[in-house]
């Protein structure tokens with residue numbers, strides 16, 4: 001890792017308090033272009049709270065978060081998303097009664113020209129933007145191996161496939177940084193293997209950086225460039241999988257529990 005390179009995401013001294021509970025206490029991390037960066041730690045360590053702060057769902061109590069040099073710490077989630085930082089959720093949030101392709105079309109609504117009058121008049125400009133949205137949806141369905149399922153209701157798909165649709169829905173907005181909240185939860189070993197390959201391909205072929213929270217150690221150790229270990233809201237160590245695996249504090253606090 002080139003220490004001179006500029007970080008895509010820079011989180012400095014982030015803290016988040018809920019009443020008397022300091023859920024996140026002085027977390028700093030940086031994610032470089034095309035890096036796969038994982039946050040691990042026991043239940044309640046504060047990982048999801050860090051994610052919620054970064055993606056604009058919580059306003060941090062203190063600290064700063066910047067994306068490509070611009071502070072996003074106090075921006076709402078839709079603004080953060082427009083700047084290229086999008087996320088999935090621990091509990092999948094698809095429109096379950098819409099089809100797979102409709103879920104991908106809805107995701108583009110802020111990028112597609114949806115001027116009401118244009119829509120009513122079905123002007124050539126409106127039709128062109130609609131056609132382009134459909135082409136982009138077809139492209140991402142193909143990239144994620146979902147083409148055959150385009151017209152299936154999202155809620156009828158297996159857990160693993162719904163997670164894939166969620167990732168497609170993120171990628172269609174062309175993010176620079178993709179946040180995945182426990183993407184392997186509920187997946188079988190074969191699906192986990194496919195997920196690892198997918199994350200690697202997204203970064204190599206589509207140039208996206210990935211920040212993820214995950215409990216599956218073999219997946220994390222296999223795909224991450226760097227890992228931050230948290231405990232009780234505090235950062236314990238940041239390092240490569242090999243460094244983290246051999247760190248005494250980590251073994252004691254986390255891996256020792258396994």
Ligand SMILES: Nc1ncnc2c1ncn2[C@@H]1O[C@H](COP(=O)(O)OP(=O)(O)OP(=O)(O)O)[C@@H](O)[C@H]1O
Nearest residue numbers: 018021023024041042043044045046047048049050
């Ligand atoms: N909105 C909230 N209001 C009050 N307390 C909260 C809120 N969100 C999280 N917490 C508390 O903050 C602490 C950290 O929770 P968080 O969900 O960030 O942990 P986590 O590391 O993601 O855990 P898990 O691995 O179980 O998802 C916990 O004690 C949790 O109860």
